[in-house]
Amino acid sequence: MFANTNISLKKSFDLDGFVFIPEFLDQEEITTIKAKLEELIQHHLQEMTPNHVFYEDKNYPSTLKQLQDLQKYDPFFAAILTGSRFEKMAEVLLGEKATGKTIEYFNKPSRIGRSTPPHQDNFYFMLNPPSALTMWLGLEEVDEENGCVRYIKGSHLKGMRPHGKTQTSGFSQSISDYGEKESREDEIFFRTKPGDLLIHHSMTIHRTDGNLTENRTRKALGFIYFGESAKEDTEKKKAYQKFLLASKVR
Numbered sequence: 273m274f275a276n277t278n279i280s281l282k283k284s285f286d287l288d289g290f291v292f293i294p295e296f297l298d299q300e301e302i303t304t305i306k307a308k309l310e311e312l313i314q315h316h317l318q319e320m321t322p323n324h325v326f327y328e329d330k331n332y333p334s335t336l337k338q339l340q341d342l343q344k345y346d347p348f349f350a351a352i353l354t355g356s357r358f359e360k361m362a363e364v365l366l367g368e369k370a371t372g373k374t375i376e377y378f379n380k381p382s383r384i385g386r387s388t389p390p391h392q393d394n395f396y397f398m399l400n401p402p403s404a405l406t407m408w409l410g411l412e413e414v415d416e417e418n419g420c421v422r423y424i425k426g427s428h429l430k431g432m433r434p435h436g437k438t439q440t441s442g443f444s445q446s447i448s449d450y451g452e453k454e455s456r457e458d459e460i461f462f463r464t465k466p467g468d469l470l471i472h473h474s475m476t477i478h479r480t481d482g483n484l485t486e487n488r489t490r491k492a493l494g495f496i497y498f499g500e501s502a503k504e505d506t507e508k509k510k511a512y513q514k515f516l517l518a519s520k521v522r
């Protein structure tokens with residue numbers, strides 16, 4: 273049964289570029305994750321490297337929108353990234369050994385949480401082959417109103433699209449010709465509950481709307497795994513990081 277489920281998940285992942293796994297974690301596990309995040313945010317934010325912490329507006333701490341590399345700041349997060357059920361699932365979908373690279377926290381504060389521009393993660397990763405994936409774990413109810421994740425089915429098989437600079441901190445690059453080959457109707461989106469898991473290939477085009485609600489946040493965790501065959505184009509990556517520094521985007 274377990275093996276069959278994994279085979280059909282891998283088939284969908286290969287075909288569509290994403291999969292949806294409802295109730296990957298139970299409510300007790302989600303409560304523990306939320307408590308750990310709260311602890312980090314309330315008591316240890318100052319210890320984090322500034323370029324791992326993003327706000328919608330730096331002058332207002334309540335607008336915290338993203339934290340990177342959680343695994344470096346609390347062994348709890350290191351343990352759910354590496355040697356975990358998440359890692360095993362990454363290996364099933366990539367079809368090879370995988371290494372957890374980072375865990376990120378994503379929030380979209382109500383009213384001001386901005387959209388995540390359309391992008392392909394491998395534009396940032398620069399891997400060849402692009403054997404990598406991102407997991408998105410819902411920590412609360414997410415729907416069209418507060419910015420659910422939207423995918424373009426099959427886009428992972430159609431190459432890298434041109435990307436250009438955005439004004440969105442944490443997501444500095446966006447597909448510059450988005451909309452020319454696809455429309456909003458082509459986007460597949462998922463309403464998620466706490467514990468539901470979405471997983472997409474590093475070449476899959478995805479985006480989210482902003483959080484339009486008056487009083488709901490939109491909290492999630494992101495996990496990134498690289499397959500062992502994926503090699504980083506180090507020269508390209510260095511040049512890109514130099515470009516980012518020079519243009520002061522993150």
Ligand SMILES: O=C(O)CCC(=O)C(=O)O
Nearest residue numbers: 378388393406408480494
């Ligand atoms: O949650 C979000 O807004 C963005 C998620 C995303 O783009 C990603 O996980 O790659």
